[in-house]
Amino acid sequence: MTPALPALIAHPALLAHPAHPLPAAATGAVGEPALNIAIFAVFVGVTLGIAVWVSGANSTAADYFAAGRSITGRQNGIAIGGDYLSAASFLGIAGAIALNGYDGFLYSIGFLVGWLLVLVLIAEPLRNTGRYTLADVLTYRLRRGPVRTAAAVSTMTVSLFYLLAQMAGAGALVNLLLGVSGGWEQNVTILVVGLIMTFYVLVGGMKGTTWVQIVKAVLLLIAAVLLTFWVLGSAGFDLSTLLAEASSKSPSGDAVLRPGLLYGGTLTNKINFISLSLALVLGTGGLPHVLMRLYTVPNAREARRSVAWATWLIGLFYLCTLVLGFGAMWLVGPARIAAAPGKANAAVPLLAFQVGGTLLLGVVAAVAFATILAVVAGLVITASASFAHDVFAGWVGKDGEGDPEREVRVARYTAVGIGLLAIVGGIYTKNQNVAFLVGLAFAVAASANLPTILFSLYWSRFTSRGALWSMYGGLLSSVVLIVLSPVVSGKVDPHTGASLSVITDPTIDFSVFPLENPGIVSIPLAFLLGWLGSVTSRSQVDPARFARLQVRALTAVGAAKGARR
Amino acid sequence: MTSTQPGRERVITYEAVQHSREFRQLQRRFRRFAVPTVLAFLGWYFLYVGLAAFLPDLMATRVYGRVNLGLCLGLLQFVSTFLVTALYLRWSRRRLDPLVDRLRDRLEQGGLR
Secondary structure, rough: OOOOOHHHHHHHHHHHHHOOOHHEEEEEEEEOOHHHHHHHOOOOOOOHHHHHHOOOOOOHHHHHHHHHOOOOOOOHHHHHHHHHHHHHHHHHHHHHHHOOOOHHHHHHHHHHHHHHHHHHHHHHHHHHOOOOHHHHHHOOOOOHHHHHHHHHHHHHHHHOOOOOOOOHHHHHHHHOOOOOOHHHHHHHHHHHHHHHHHHHHHHHHHHHHHHHHOOOOOOOHHHHHHHHHHHHOOOOOOOHHHHHHHHHOOOOOOHHHOOOOOOOOOOOOOOOOOOHHHHHHHHHHHHHHHHHHHOOOOOHHHHHHHHHHHHHHHHHHHHHHHHHHHHHHHHHHHHHHHHHHOOHHHHHHHHHHHHHHHHHHHHHHHHHHHHHHHHHHHHHHHHHHHHHHHHHHHHOOOOOOOOOHHHHHHHHHHHHHHHHHHHHHHHOOOOOOHHHHHHHHHHHHHHHHHHHHHHHOOOOOHHHHHHHHHHHHHHHHHHHHHHHHOOOOEEEOOOOOOOOOOOOOOOOOOOOOOOOHHHEEEEEHHHHHHHHHHHOOOOOOHHHHHHHHHHHHOOOOOOOHHHOO | OOEEEOOOEEEHHHHHHHOOOHHHHHHHHHHHHHHHHHHOOOOOOOOHHHHHHHHHHHOEEEEEEOEEHHHHHHHHHHHHHHHHHHHHHHHHHHHHHHHHHHHHHHHEEEOOO
8 A cells, every 4th residue: 555645744724725726516614604604703803802902001112012022821822722723723633633643643732742842941931031932032142133044044944934834724614614616705704814813913912912812812722622522422431442443434444543544554654754853853843923922921830831832732622623523523424534625634524514503613713713823923023023123123223122112113014014925825825735834934944043042052152154044944955855855745645646735736846855844954053053053163162152052041040120120 | 340339349250150169059959950861851752752763663662551652651751751740840949949048048148358
């Protein structure tokens, strides 16, 4: 058996996004589109109200970028969960389990274990040494201008790829949930999603965004836990029964209960899986929109609590997706899921429909849209803050310490620009296989950001040159390797002859790099470049600046007043 | 990189703090926890990934009903992640925070030579 390696890099979920426009005949809503839209409208109305209400005093830069440092650890942990559990997690991982069984489950483990790295090594020193963005931490001891620009470039690259994937995901969901079949209706939906989330960010700033994420995370968890209980209850609360029933419905039979369905077989396939696992576990610690959330709490201990809360919630959620995935395999059946518009993404909505009829489907649909809105809002504020605080402030010469009011103004304009970019990009990529975008985001985050963060916090001899080599080297190598991989060109379904790549013309093939995830090459390379750039650097390390970083990172001395602001 | 304490004309350099006995103790204590912990959970994670990739037959060994070793080890990854999180919270509250507080108080009063 040659398992057609699905074009998914990090989020199995996105495997689900159809590589080709679906024939109109294949589309059709499940349930009641009017009800789905009504529930969604209620959610948007309520969260917009909250965004306006909580953001009353959104006047200073700390208010706008960091919610006035007024979010508690627990609230922030829930918001981080809301930010991290994208539609790909909710619909995608469960869908991948429903179709591929055990191998879908493997993803969720990498996504979860990655949080330990954030907890032990990153969260607290990051909170103690930075203000708004990733670049703040790095420039604490490194040369300001170039390093700040590099950090902004990688922040915006990661955020933009993540953003496009979410917008395209919204387009794919529309097919199923609102009964809108391709064409202009889908574009209108993407436009509406884009406009609403830009509005959240403009009006609510980080505080409004945070509360949207909290509301969404709570709804998502309630929906997931209730569905999980229902599925488990149907199986008599016996996991073995659930697995037996589920595997009996799959054409692969018992093979869905063991690893290897997706990532077994050839050695390339296995190395690809290890590469993916590396990117997943190391990518979380470099995701700028997650790291930026750590600045919204008053101090390092609250940052620690945030990460712990996020870990509990994300872990609980992934445990639910395991049950939901096998539940969908059992109660809906892989054949129906694969035939549905949206494919694997449809597994959970179909399960909800099976279990609770149109009302529950409407709730799940609304939660899925809420998820996209909340994640997109978090990405937009991260990218716009990075532009305003790191790039624009550098242009006007003050290097991150310029006029804060102007920074907020610039960030708002940028948010509108990024919102428009996301809408156009989302419309353009709506029928593309967008797996590579999220995969790129995780691989770039792990390659471009993580080595530099760890080196600059913990290695005394790290230099600006090391940082630049590592960031640009990691960024370029991961992007170039993805472009040269089967994800972008030359992957053909062995049975149908159809292209599974982003470039859908099967005659175009410039894939010279065999792996779909570049992590196993680009991450070690970025660490190596950081070391090499530092040891060959002529400029002396400034021991005073490293001393200041180390002392502040552990004790928050000197940063305390800023931290309580 | 100096800061003056108002009231007392004492200047503290961060380098002096970095070399102080208290700070070194704090740093040592953190490293003694962090380094083995990080190595352990990453090692355990990659062991699991390696088993899933290269020994799928072993992972298919049944443990209870249809629940196989692969699923058990996967669920144990969840357990270990929760456990490490809880351990770190407890350890940092008991062993790290008091040292940090003491050191910060002394620094903010300018009492460190």
